Amino acid sequence: MHVSFLLSVLILQDRDVLLEMERKVQAILEKVRPSVVSITSRHEVKDKTARKGSLRLSGVIVSTDGLVVTEASGVEGADDVSVSLWDDRIVSGRDLVVDQPSGLAVLRIEADGLRPAELASEEGVRSGCFAFSIGNAFGLRGNVQMGLVSGLRRSIFVGGHVLDDMIQMTTPVNPGDAGAFVANSEGKLIGIVNSRYSVERSWVENLFGQDQAGFRGAMPESVSFATPAGAVEFLLRRMSPVRKVSRGRLGIGVRMVEGGMRGQLGLPVGVGAEVVSVEKNGPAARAGLVKHDILLKFDGEPVTDATGLRRKVTEFMEPRKVVLEVMRQRNIRSIEVIVEISNQ
Amino acid sequence: MNCEELRDWIPLYGGGELQPNERIAVESHIGSCASCAREVGDYRELRACLAPLRDGEGAPDLWEGIQQELFPNRTHPFERVWGLARYAAVWVAGVGIGFAFYTVARQAVLLKSSVSLESVRASDPVRQDPGQPKGRVVPAGEGPGEPYEVRPTWPPGFRPRGFVEGHHLPRVERLIGANEEVRF
Numbered sequence: 365m366h367v368s369f370l371l372s373v374l375i376l377q378d379r380d381v382l383l384e385m386e387r388k389v390q391a392i393l394e395k396v397r398p399s400v401v402s403i404t405s406r407h408e409v410k411d412k413t414a415r416k417g418s419l420r421l422s423g424v425i426v427s428t429d430g431l432v433v434t435e436a437s438g439v440e441g442a443d444d445v446s447v448s449l450w451d452d453r454i455v456s457g458r459d460l461v462v463d464q465p466s467g468l469a470v471l472r473i474e475a476d477g478l479r480p481a482e483l484a485s486e487e488g489v490r491s492g493c494f495a496f497s498i499g500n501a502f503g504l505r506g507n508v509q510m511g512l513v514s515g516l517r518r519s520i521f522v523g524g525h526v527l528d529d530m531i532q533m534t535t536p537v538n539p540g541d542a543g544a545f546v547a548n549s550e551g552k553l554i555g556i557v558n559s560r561y562s563v564e565r566s567w568v569e570n571l572f573g574q575d576q577a578g579f580r581g582a583m584p585e586s587v588s589f590a591t592p593a594g595a596v597e598f599l600l601r602r603m604s605p606v607r608k609v610s611r612g613r614l615g616i617g618v619r620m621v622e623g624g625m626r627g628q629l630g631l632p633v634g635v636g637a638e639v640v641s642v643e644k645n646g647p648a649a650r651a652g653l654v655k656h657d658i659l660l661k662f663d664g665e666p667v668t669d670a671t672g673l674r675r676k677v678t679e680f681m682e683p684r685k686v687v688l689e690v691m692r693q694r695n696i697r698s699i700e701v702i703v704e705i706s707n708q
Numbered sequence: 709m710n711c712e713e714l715r716d717w718i719p720l721y722g723g724g725e726l727q728p729n730e731r732i733a734v735e736s737h738i739g740s741c742a743s744c745a746r747e748v749g750d751y752r753e754l755r756a757c758l759a760p761l762r763d764g765e766g767a768p769d770l771w772e773g774i775q776q777e778l779f780p781n782r783t784h785p786f787e788r789v790w791g792l793a794r795y796a797a798v799w800v801a802g803v804g805i806g807f808a809f810y811t812v813a814r815q816a817v818l819l820k821s822s823v824s825l826e827s828v829r830a831s832d833p834v835r836q837d838p839g840q841p842k843g844r845v846v847p848a849g850e851g852p853g854e855p856y857e858v859r860p861t862w863p864p865g866f867r868p869r870g871f872v873e874g875h876h877l878p879r880v881e882r883l884i885g886a887n888e889e890v891r892f
Contacts, residue, residue: 421876438876502875519884526884526891540875561880589880617891640889674892 388549392496393508395551398450398479399425402500403434403457403543405442422499422544423447423471424556425480426596433596434543435558436462436469437523447473450506463609466595467527467558470603481545484552486594491515495533495590497557499544511535511588513554517671520589522559528671530589531555537588546590555590562586598678608707612680615646615704618670621658629658629691636660636691637667651701653690660696661689677703709737714744722751 401423419442423434432447439445445457457471493513501507515532537544537557546555602610621629621636629636639657642649659667663686667673680703688699714737720726721734738745767773 417874419874419876435876435878437878500875519888519890520880521882521884522878522880528890537877538875539877542876542878557877559878559880561883613892617889619889620887622887641891670887670890674890677892 389496389510392547392549392551393498393506396481396496396498396545396547397506399481399553400450400498400500400506400545401425401432402448402503402505403432403439403445404448405439405445407442420500420503420540421542422540422557424543424545424553425478426470426483426553426600427480428478430473430475430478431480431600432457432471432473433556433599434469434471435556435591436464436467438542439469439471445471447471449475449478461599461603461609463599464525465527465609465611466599467522467525467591468556468595468599470599481553482551483593483597484548484550484554486592489513489516489531489548489554489592493554494549495531495535495554496547497533497535497537497541497544497588498547499537499541499557501538501540503540507538507541509536509541514587516592518589520559520561522589527558527589527591528674529592529595530558531592533588533590535588536586553593553596555592556596558589558591560586560588610681610705610707611678612703613646613706614648614677614701615643616648616653617641618659618673620670629694631658631660631691632666634668635666637670637673647702647704651688651699653688653699653701654692656692658691659688660691661687663687680705709733711737711741711744714738714741715747718748718751721748722755 403421403423405419405421407417407419419438421435421438423432425431426433439457439460440462442460445460446454447457448454453475455473455475457473459472460469461471462469491513495511495513497509497511499507501509511534513531514534517528518530518532519526519528520530521527531546531554533546533555535546537560541557542559544557545553546557548554599609617640618637619640621631621638625638626633626636637659639648639653639655639659642653642655659673661667662673662676683702683705685700685702688701690697690699714734717726717730717734721731726734738748
């Protein structure tokens, strides 16, 4: 639903409703803005002139002791990172931790009087919720955009990596908004802006630039994605003092069994994940799992969702043996596998 | 000998190529047949007119005259080549102008934005576009709050529209379907 349509309806219905909405939005911004920072990551450019380059993005303060979360690709490999706070103080960022599976990075700053973001619970985030983005689009501090959550648990391929469990939004995001705060109607953090997907640009835009394309009415439509607050919470919880993030893993790739095949195999509705890849010498390979095995149960619980199974495995804090119920060539067997912990 | 047989022998008779008995037979017939005698006479007249040509003599512009009468609209081969050359020249000029226009427009685009608006490969450092004007590095302490940045120096009065200095937002390369592989 487009925001302007919503506002038009409100104006027609009751001006007081519009004023009330305006006050609520202002209250959200008052609460959120002190938690949003501007990050500049400096990269040495290796060319003949040895000029320096910088990337500007956004970040969110998530703890009073100075942890800042941002989008990973903007700070990965940076020679140094500086953080500008809401009161224009500039501090240096250090102890950078980049976590590729979630697309997040965490760095530490030293400053007092920090106001961390309040994380929303994952259950409260649903399609149709408001999603306000507060970031630094084009270097404009505290830029606000309004939209809706339009999808959950989306998987995208960005920067050479697959990111799962992403929040899809209609909220417009622009260059500089990577790492921005995504707030719900209570001003709580529901996600960190990650990326944007847009249709192919017209040749006008490619040849003359984005502003010319806009003038000619050729602006592409886009959908934006945010890393959910649950991934932020997981990262903070699993980050070790040596700046590694630990995750459980089995070394397999699975895909839910589709309807026709389920019927042929006689599987219950919604149950069964087919193994489509097995990592050589990984935990699953050592346990004897092979391609085309159907996982029916994991640790006694039915496998009904591939992403949910992945989440269960990654939550493992230490190596542990689990029992898998597997269907192979219509025969059901139990296989014991040890979930490994990987540090990245 | 009848008239029909004689007609085949008239050219040989006129060229003196008949055997003596054959010549006597032809002369005996034309002595008694007026129409055949007239035909022989016409043939002899025609032969006399063609005699100079047969010997290799002829007007220099004879063939051109004949050709003009036979094919009045046909152009000279040289004119045809000249026409093709003019056509090709127009095409080459058009392609050249188009290429020049594209090159100028491309230079204008390079001047407008020195870095891409969105990073596609996350792990790459920022690439400086070779078309970017030279700039100065602002050391720490200068500038409005940013420790290091490259500020390009533009020609006087020139400010490209839409210029952004490395503001970051990754671009999604591909959406992954609901039932694609999940790895862990």
